[in-house]
Amino acid sequence: MTPEESYGVLLFQSVSYAIKAEKILLAAGLPHKLIPVPRHISSDCGVCLRFRSELRERILAALDGQVEIDAVHPLK
Amino acid sequence: MTQDLLYFDNAATSCPKPPETLRAMRRFMEDGGGSPGRSGHRLSIAAGRVIFAAREILAGLLGVDDSLRIVLTKNATEALNIAAVGLLKPGDHVITSGMEHNSVMRPLRALEAAGVALTVVSCSAAGELDPDDVRAAIRTETKAVFLTHASNVTGTIMPVAEIGRIAGDHGILFCVDAAQTAGALPIDVGPMGIDLLAFTGHKSLFGPQGTGGLYIREGLEGGIAPLMRGGTGSRSEFEEQPAFMPDRYEAGTLNTVGIAGLAAGAGFVAAQGVDDIRRREEALTEKFLAGLRDLDGVTVYGPKAASRQMPVVSFRIAGLDPAEAALKLDERFGILSRPGLHCAPAAHRTIGTAPTGTLRFSFGYFNTEAEIRTAVEAVGRLRAW
Numbered sequence A: 001m002t003p004e005e006s007y008g009v010l011l012f013q014s015v016s017y018a019i020k021a022e023k024i025l026l027a028a029g030l031p032h033k034l035i036p037v038p039r040h041i042s043s044d045c046g047v048c049l050r051f052r053s054e055l056r057e058r059i060l061a062a063l064d065g066q067v068e069i070d071a072v073h074p075l076k
Numbered sequence B: 001m002t003q004d005l006l007y008f009d010n011a012a013t014s015c016p017k018p019p020e021t022l023r024a025m026r027r028f029m030e031d032g033g034g035s036p037g038r039s040g041h042r043l044s045i046a047a048g049r050v051i052f053a054a055r056e057i058l059a060g061l062l063g064v065d066d067s068l069r070i071v072l073t074k075n076a077t078e079a080l081n082i083a084a085v086g087l088l089k090p091g092d093h094v095i096t097s098g099m100e101h102n103s104v105m106r107p108l109r110a111l112e113a114a115g116v117a118l119t120v121v122s123c124s125a126a127g128e129l130d131p132d133d134v135r136a137a138i139r140t141e142t143k144a145v146f147l148t149h150a151s152n153v154t155g156t157i158m159p160v161a162e163i164g165r166i167a168g169d170h171g172i173l174f175c176v177d178a179a180q181t182a183g184a185l186p187i188d189v190g191p192m193g194i195d196l197l198a199f200t201g202h203k204s205l206f207g208p209q210g211t212g213g214l215y216i217r218e219g220l221e222g223g224i225a226p227l228m229r230g231g232t233g234s235r236s237e238f239e240e241q242p243a244f245m246p247d248r249y250e251a252g253t254l255n256t257v258g259i260a261g262l263a264a265g266a267g268f269v270a271a272q273g274v275d276d277i278r279r280r281e282e283a284l285t286e287k288f289l290a291g292l293r294d295l296d297g298v299t300v301y302g303p304k305a306a307s308r309q310m311p312v313v314s315f316r317i318a319g320l321d322p323a324e325a326a327l328k329l330d331e332r333f334g335i336l337s338r339p340g341l342h343c344a345p346a347a348h349r350t351i352g353t354a355p356t357g358t359l360r361f362s363f364g365y366f367n368t369e370a371e372i373r374t375a376v377e378a379v380g381r382l383r384a385w
């Protein structure tokens, strides 16, 4: 993460959903990365999907009705 | 497998597996073999992708729209136990057939002892089920029908779509045991009216042993308790089992290496096409049945028509105990078959072969016409011994 860029993360119920989201975003050509859930967001041990903030709306639109999303958080 | 063995026990487990299966398992272990869904590091995510890919390919083969409706289990038996034990409560009524494997019959008998009413609908001597008999068995408290898609004893294919329609019309759940058919006979859960579908990975899906699964139709998980509870990698802050699919039923680290093999095996099936696999196996079965028809002293059980059965043929040789016949076939011809009751005493009672059972030859995609000729010859020669 470069300091000038701002990111957000999507949280899912479980990794299966995160990987389903990954597959959809790959197909849609929307850049993202699966990372461990940062400690300050949740105590859970799973992964979340990180994206550049400017892609937020496009990513949410691509996943709408396809994958259940638990929460969307800005990263720091 | 040793070159000179003839393997005719594919209904027990398929052999050989396609090289893709072994390669995928080896690659998964060599690449690190991470724990799926447990950590956020790259090996864990890679393992999660392996599992997801397996669900997707299986969903495609079974006509399931959302691959997260597929619970991965260690075999069909575990899947059937989740369905039966999780669903049925004292006071419920459940219907099954007289051709079931013990993986259906034993859980249902145990539930019967605990207060679930059970009706076992009789089948014909060829193992065939009349849908009207199922309709007649329905009561107001009937909760579900549990039915094998095809018998592992006679190969008889059951009228699954008709029973699915009857169950749907009466608001009854329909659970199908596809252990013998998944990968070898087209399955489409929607049009067939299937609510729960149990399958095993190590037969016609060409995965390794220790793999299988259960499809659960949307909305049913609330009424089906899990068999086991434990870590899922999700909702770790809570001490209660998650309620969502598939984690509700997947407590404990999955058999990821096996599932990697299952995904590759199922991928092989998808690449060949289930219809083509079926055509080939039907032709082999037809050839074997025709060969046995010409042999005096050989009695064949089941439909005796390749189009109405899986590549599973049960028969007896006059004057020869099935176990003895199987031993001779193994020792003298290198032919591997299975004698006895095939874990399905009810089916053998139905076809009139209990308690001794039959000799069963079961073919697979990798058997050849030449092997079938050898098989018929060997059976013919056994009669003289």
Ligand SMILES: Cc1ncc(COP(=O)(O)O)c(C=O)c1O
Pocket (backbone or CB within 6 Å): B011, B012, B075, B076, B077, B078, B101, B103, B148, B150, B151, B152, B177, B179, B180, B200, B201, B212
């Ligand atoms: C009809 C049928 N149902 C269920 C099973 C159980 O499969 P598994 O042993 O893989 O659980 C088998 C095979 O063993 C079978 O033939």
